[in-house]
Amino acid sequence: MKKGGLLFCGLLMTCLLVAGCGEKSPSTIRVGVIAELTGDMPAVGESCKKAARLAVKQINDAGGLQVGEKQYKVELFIEDNAGKADQSASAAQKLITQKKVLAIIGPNATRYAIPASEIAETSKVLLISPWSTNPRTTLDAKTGAPKKYVFRACFIDPFQGRVVARFAMDSLKARRAAVLYDVASDYNKGIAEVFKETFEQNGGKVVAFETYTTNDRDFSAQLTKMKKADPDVVFLPNYYSEVPLQIQQAKRLAFKVPFVGSDSWGSQELLKLCGKDCEGYYFSTHYAPDTAAPAALKFIEAFKTSYGVMPDDVAALTYDSFGLLKQAIVEGGKIDRQYVRDALAKIKKYEGVTGDMQFVEGSSDPIKSAVILKIEGDRFVFFANAKP
Amino acid sequence: MSYLLQQVLNALQLGSIYALIALGYTMVYGILTMINFAHGDLFMVGAFLCFLSVLFLKLPFVATLVVSMLGTALLGVTIERFAYKPLRGAPRVSAIITALGVGLFLENFTLALSPYPKHIPSFIPNTIWTLGEISISLLQVVVIALSIVLMVILDLIVRRTLLGMAMRAISWDKTVAPLMGVPVDFVISATFAIGTSLGGVAGVLYGLCYPVIDPYMGIMVGWKAFISAVVGGIGNIRGAMIGGYILGAVEILVVAFLPSTYRDLVVFALLLVLLVFRPYGILGKATVQKV
Numbered sequence: 001m002k003k004g005g006l007l008f009c010g011l012l013m014t015c016l017l018v019a020g021c022g023e024k025s026p027s028t029i030r031v032g033v034i035a036e037l038t039g040d041m042p043a044v045g046e047s048c049k050k051a052a053r054l055a056v057k058q059i060n061d062a063g064g065l066q067v068g069e070k071q072y073k074v075e076l077f078i079e080d081n082a083g084k085a086d087q088s089a090s091a092a093q094k095l096i097t098q099k100k101v102l103a104i105i106g107p108n109a110t111r112y113a114i115p116a117s118e119i120a121e122t123s124k125v126l127l128i129s130p131w132s133t134n135p136r137t138t139l140d141a142k143t144g145a146p147k148k149y150v151f152r153a154c155f156i157d158p159f160q161g162r163v164v165a166r167f168a169m170d171s172l173k174a175r176r177a178a179v180l181y182d183v184a185s186d187y188n189k190g191i192a193e194v195f196k197e198t199f200e201q202n203g204g205k206v207v208a209f210e211t212y213t214t215n216d217r218d219f220s221a222q223l224t225k226m227k228k229a230d231p232d233v234v235f236l237p238n239y240y241s242e243v244p245l246q247i248q249q250a251k252r253l254a255f256k257v258p259f260v261g262s263d264s265w266g267s268q269e270l271l272k273l274c275g276k277d278c279e280g281y282y283f284s285t286h287y288a289p290d291t292a293a294p295a296a297l298k299f300i301e302a303f304k305t306s307y308g309v310m311p312d313d314v315a316a317l318t319y320d321s322f323g324l325l326k327q328a329i330v331e332g333g334k335i336d337r338q339y340v341r342d343a344l345a346k347i348k349k350y351e352g353v354t355g356d357m358q359f360v361e362g363s364s365d366p367i368k369s370a371v372i373l374k375i376e377g378d379r380f381v382f383f384a385n386a387k388p
Numbered sequence: 389m390s391y392l393l394q395q396v397l398n399a400l401q402l403g404s405i406y407a408l409i410a411l412g413y414t415m416v417y418g419i420l421t422m423i424n425f426a427h428g429d430l431f432m433v434g435a436f437l438c439f440l441s442v443l444f445l446k447l448p449f450v451a452t453l454v455v456s457m458l459g460t461a462l463l464g465v466t467i468e469r470f471a472y473k474p475l476r477g478a479p480r481v482s483a484i485i486t487a488l489g490v491g492l493f494l495e496n497f498t499l500a501l502s503p504y505p506k507h508i509p510s511f512i513p514n515t516i517w518t519l520g521e522i523s524i525s526l527l528q529v530v531v532i533a534l535s536i537v538l539m540v541i542l543d544l545i546v547r548r549t550l551l552g553m554a555m556r557a558i559s560w561d562k563t564v565a566p567l568m569g570v571p572v573d574f575v576i577s578a579t580f581a582i583g584t585s586l587g588g589v590a591g592v593l594y595g596l597c598y599p600v601i602d603p604y605m606g607i608m609v610g611w612k613a614f615i616s617a618v619v620g621g622i623g624n625i626r627g628a629m630i631g632g633y634i635l636g637a638v639e640i641l642v643v644a645f646l647p648s649t650y651r652d653l654v655v656f657a658l659l660l661v662l663l664v665f666r667p668y669g670i671l672g673k674a675t676v677q678k679v
Contacts, residue, residue: 183649210648215608217598220398221643228391241505245598253394254516254523273507273600 028075032095034106039083051315055322088112092119105321110134117150126341130317138364146364153321161194163284163370163386174232176207183211191237227255237262240270287354288371288382296353320352390521395644403636404535407629408590409613412583414628418559419579422483426491428610434460434591435601456592457585464584498603508599531593621672
């Protein structure tokens with residue numbers, strides 16, 4: 001408050017006026033973050049917090065944000081949702097009513113993002129979820145129309161299904177595909193269905209579309225059936241703890257085809273669980289740490305010097321959420337919740353760490369590209385870009 | 389044809405594991421008329437013991453098997469002594485609740501040590517033979533052969549040895565057997581030791597076939613093995629073996645010839661139908677409730 005006030009004082013040279021103004025319009029921009037700091041995914045919350053702190057530090061070190069005539073510093077309020085849906089909602093409530101934040105970033109996981117987004121939507125406060133890829137996060141549960149104040153920085157699941165289908169057809173020259181997915185999980189099922197649709201629309205044939213349920217360990221029957229159907233490629237849109245079992249069992253059946261996956265593969269755990277079995281396979285995800293995009297490189301460098309580790313998906317997407325918010329505040333030209341929301345909804349181009357993004361009024365999901373990574377040794381290596 | 393043979397091979401592998409675990413349920417039920425719901429979690433402990441002995445002691449396959457068998461047997465006997473024995477005269481519901489509690493304890497104890505899924509490094513050569521269109525892995529051969537050998541040994545113990553005779557005597561009549569000089573406590577301990585050590589073997593074999601293990605892995609597998617025991621006729625040892633292979637075969641063959649989404653639907657529908665016509669399972673005998 002004081003610093004911003006003094007700055008304003010210097011600009012207008014009348015302290016009296018400043019004191020009056022300082023009461024009415026804020027001298028800092030307050031931004032709230034809701035992260036999964038404790039609970040079942042502390043690694044996600046930790047990444048989010050680190051990226052948020054880095055983003056705010058960079059903005060403030062550069063002198064703050066220029067809105068209208070004035071420079072504003074950004075003030076960060078981080079709330080823990082403890083990995084619980086109800087605490088996500090109450091954290092959103094607290095940030096909006098007590099901390100009077102301009103906008104909220106987070107939560108990351110869909111099951112926490114949805115309750116928090118309901119509060120933001122009814123309070124007419126902008127909320128950006130960095131990592132929630134489920135389409136329902138930004139859709140009104142009753143009407144199915146896009147929410148007005150809830151946005152995200154990542155692509156949505158159906159998009160990935162299309163990306164992988166096209167990749168399999170164009171780069172792997174596959175015409176016959178087989179899919180094995182967890183029928184009891186929204187994420188897996190959604191991607192699998194879009195993959196099938198896209199693959200068949202483009203003249204390919206899905207020769208086997210097999211399912212299992214969460215916690216199954218034996219996939220030998222499904223894999224034997226898929227092997228008999230003789231596909232060119234097998235799509236496994238499943239979580240990193242299951243994919244290694246599926247690939248290892250396929251190999252035991254002498255089922256030799258390229259396997260492809262989705263962003264649920266993108267954990268270092270996959271490499272540990274797979275050993276050498278996943279070598280040379282591909283999956284789609286949000287960003288590749290080794291791509292040469294200048295924005296990404298700068299972020300990765302800064303993150304590494306601050307924290308000593310490589311940023312993951314969540315960190316990159318949180319950083320991009322701040323980037324989007326920053327651009328919306330500047331383009332909106334006024335410290336006002338409605339102005340910021342309106343500016344964000346029509347961002348023409350934002351050059352982010354996870355690629356370029358564009359928003360079109362009437363949709364809360366960015367138009368952005370995905371990357372295809374290849375597993376090489378103990379690393380994920382950039383293979384191709386997939387345009388929306 | 390080769391497709392069917394390949395699926396039969398898959399079914400034998402899965403069925404062997406179900407059968408081994410089902411034996412633990414059925415043996416305990418046969419001797420105590422109590423369902424040991426902690427058995428699925430003892431199986432999980434077997435898999436974790438395998439993980440620990442492979443990773444830290446770097447033991448070969450047979451030694452790992454022995455460690456897991458001894459470890460789970462010891463645990464099984466201890467649980468029986470401290471958790472079940474004091475309840476032997478209590479209503480049956482109390483014993484079942486205790487068993488569920490022990491199971492939850494084992495899960496959460498393992499969870500407290502480390503919640504992350506673990507990967508068991510493969511320590512059996514990854515050899516695959518291809519005969520025409522059928523591929524057989526060394527692992528499959530080990531799992532199926534070892535299970536059958538163990539089941540034959542168990543059958544011999546129960547039918548041909550003094551210990552087996554004592555087990556059958558207690559299961560026949562718990563009050564008269566001790567009057568004939570059968571050491572009831574010792575025989576019950578031995579039954580728990582054998583039953584849980586088979587669960588331990590199943591844990592090792594399961595960990596080899598599906599090398600990602602976690603503290604909750606025993607729940608679903610345990611239920612399915614329990615169903616196998618019921619299908620075969622709970623309390624009947626040969627019944628548990630048959631039940632295990634039947635369940636494995638149905639699970640695999642449904643997927644082989646119908647859409648895989650129907651698997652659990654068909655499995656449980658068959659179970660219901662079977663129990664309507666044979667409420668005591670395939671080999672089970674109707675018992676008259678003695679008043």
